[in-house]
Amino acid sequence: MGEEFQASKPIYMQIVDKIISEIVQGKRRPGDKLPSVREMAVNMGVNPNTIQRTYTELERLKLVESRRGQGTFVAANEEVMEELGTEMQEEIIELFIQKMEEIGVSKDQLIGMLQRYLGEGR
Amino acid sequence: MVLELKNVSKFYGKTAALNKVSLTFEKGKIYGLLGPNGSGKSTSLKLMTGLVFPDEGAVKLNGTLVTRKTSEKVAYLTELDMFYDVFTVQETIDYVASQFADFNKEKALQLLQELKLDPTKKVRSLSKGNRGRLKLVTTLSRNAEAILLDEPFSGLDPMVRDSIVQSLLKYLDFDHQVLIIATHEINEIESLLDEAVAIQYGKVIGQEKVESLREERGLSVLQWFKQLSSKYGEGEI
Amino acid sequence: MNPIKGLIKKDFRITRNLFFTWAGAIILAMGAGVGLSAYTSQPAGTLPVIFLLGLVHIVFAPIMMFVTLNQEAKTQLWLYTPRRAVDLIVSKFTVIFSYQLIMQLLLSIYTAFNLFWFGRDVYEQIGPRLFGEAAIILNIALIVFGFYFTSCLTFLWTVYHSLKKRAKVLRWAAVLLLVFGYNLLEGLILSYDPLSELIFKYKVNVISNAALRYSEEKWSVMLEPAGIPVIPLLLYGLLIAVLLGLAAKLLDRKVEV
Structure with a gap:
């Protein structure tokens, strides 16, 4: 099949x-x-x-x-496409945060890590 | 187009191949007649083609009792070897074409090419897989009201199955035809089906719409069948 | 291709090899008959060959029918067609009938060859006209007998296969019962003298008796006319129709795939 x-x-x-x-x-x-x-x-x-x-x-x-x-x-349909894009982004972020929480990363730590990661990444 | 079995029983000796079975099939749908070997699937298809007659009850096509002549409107693919060994592929097709007015020779030619069958080859020299394909060509080339396939995939490798499923989907006329597939290989055809009929020991033990099963009960057809089957006693699938 | 033609073509195709084998064997036997007779310088030796080959062709059609019906019985899927059963049977009859004609033609030519050429010194000479008459009548009789047996066989075959669900013993018992019952009935009817007299009353006289005579170290063949009753031939023709009708009915309604 x-x-x-x-x-x-x-x-x-x-x-x-x-x-x-x-x-x-x-x-x-x-x-x-x-x-x-x-x-x-x-x-x-x-x-x-x-x-x-x-x-x-x-x-x-x-x-x-x-x-x-x-x-x-x-x-x-840009509106719908945008909405769909946003929806997908949100889904991914949600999944990411969920996983981070599961391994015991707090919200503050998470923001810090993201800033550091993105800062270094540039 | 409606095909119906009304309270049909069929006995072979003392054993009932079918026991008070009632079923209705309508055009535009693909049905799976699912059950282990010897459950009564083949008998049901033969009854609907007029190749076998009921001991009790009635089998009807569009309200008229099914007889030998019904094969005019019903295309049937047997699980047996249906051909004469000495025929070539082309002769086989010519013979079937001569017998059924609804046979479409162009479709047959197309199918032969798609399934890579050599028309000059003798049936005797064909592999099992190719015989299976030839049976399919002769069955699907008919513009019959009902197409009944008995174990169309048995003995075929997955590649061939795929090409056969594709041909099925390509050539079926959903406005006029009904397709009934009898098989014990449930997984192979699950995504093809509109409705599944579970049959065991000559009795219908369940009938469901495939998508409803998933939506409402979160079950695939195979899971559903296994549940039923354990409820109604053993019977391997 | 029209459906009847399709059936006939199919039936021809699946029996062709058997027919060619049969015809080959017969031609071989004819050759051997002539060869052996020439070798022993007894041209009359072909008479037993002719006689034997004639007899063999009474059972030729039934044998062909039996073989081809059993080819179909492997799956019984020849019944998967909207054609009426009578068409299915008639198609087989047509094919076998044409084989039979070819074989009888061969046999007639062989007989003429021996009578007028190879064995002309030892065969009692009759004119072409008498030979022609005899050939026609004997050929018709042979065909009628052959096809009468073929019809019986076809009918009994359908009886046997109608009882697919029953035990084998029972199926055979039914067939044998029919055979014995029928023969008993036939015997009974014929034992009624006025009726049997009527049946055998009308005869045509044609050369149909042949006898070998031995004198001076040479075998020769004497030919004599004998009466062939006409009514039995007609009756057999009728029986053929009845048996075929019954067989077709069983095939349509009772024989299953």
Whole structure:
């Protein structure tokens, strides 16, 4: 099969996540056409109904828009893109802080370390 | 297009291959008929093709009882070797094409190329994997209302499986066709399925939408099947 | 390709090798008959060969049918087609019938060859007209007999395979019961004199008896006309149709994959 999927999460959501991360990484740019449902299904080795749900969900999130008779395109929606970027940044920071806390680094120490790290890094 | 089994039983000697089974299949969906070997999967598919007749209950396609003639509208892929050894690949395709009015020769040609089958080769000299591919070509080339596949992946290596799954997805006509795959290799087809039917000892022990299983119960089809299976007694998968 | 043509082509294809083997063996036997007779300077030696080969071709069609039906029985997937069972059977009949015709033609030519050329000094000479008449009638009789047995076999085969779910002993018992029952019935009917008289009343006289005679260290062949009853041939024709109809019904409704 084209892809491996986790057991506990719906497959359509896993594909949504995958496409979002591709958009954020810039692999798919605003205005890019997404493959047709059938093509995507063939590439991923999943049921086309699943891909249909994926696209519907992406549309609901305003990340893509479907143009009648032309297909589905990555939305040129700066607001949403920005939001998505912020969201991802926050997610990463949250993960970072969580990990630091787990190894016993306090918030003050953390800020100090970051400043020192960034200062030296320049 | 609706295929239904209504309270169907089928006996072989004293053992019931199917025991009061009721199932309904609708177009636009891919179903998995899942269960260990000997659970009654093959019998169900044969019943739906009109190759075997029920001892009790009724099997219907679009409301009419299934007979031999039903194979006109139902494409069936057997787990057995369906071909004549002396035929070449091309002769095999020509024969199947002559028997089924819905056979699309162009599609067959395309599939042959995609699955890298040499039309001049004799069936006798084909490897097991290539015979499996040929069976698939003859089945998928039909624009039938229902496509029933019995263990389409058995004996095929993962690369071939991938190409077969891709062909399946590419050529299925979701507006008119239903696809039913009977297999014990659940992991191989999980992401293909809309609905999963678990069958064991000739009884349907569960039927679920695949995505609902994950959404509502956090289970993959295999996990779900294992739960059911342990609830209904042994039965290896 | 139309579906019936497709079936016939398939049936021809899967029996072709067997037929060629058979035809090869027969031609070899014919050659050996002539060769041996020439070697021993007894041209009449070909008569037993002709006689034997004629007999063998009563069972040729049933043997071919049995082999090809068993080819199909391996998977029974020949039933996976929207064609009616009668088409499936008729297709096999057509192919075997054409084989039978070819073989009988060979046999007729062989007989003519011996009668008019190779053995012309020892075979009692009859004109081409008498020979032609005899050839036609005997060929028809041979075909009718061959295909009567073929129909019986096909019918019994479908009975056996209809009982797939039962024990093997039971399946064979059913087949044997039918055979004995049928023969008993036939015997009973024929033992009713007025009826059997009627059946054997109409005969055509054609050269169909041959006898070897030995004199002066030379075998020669005497030919005589004998009556061949016509009604039994017609009855067998009818029986063929009935048996095939029954076989098709069983194949459609009872024989499973």
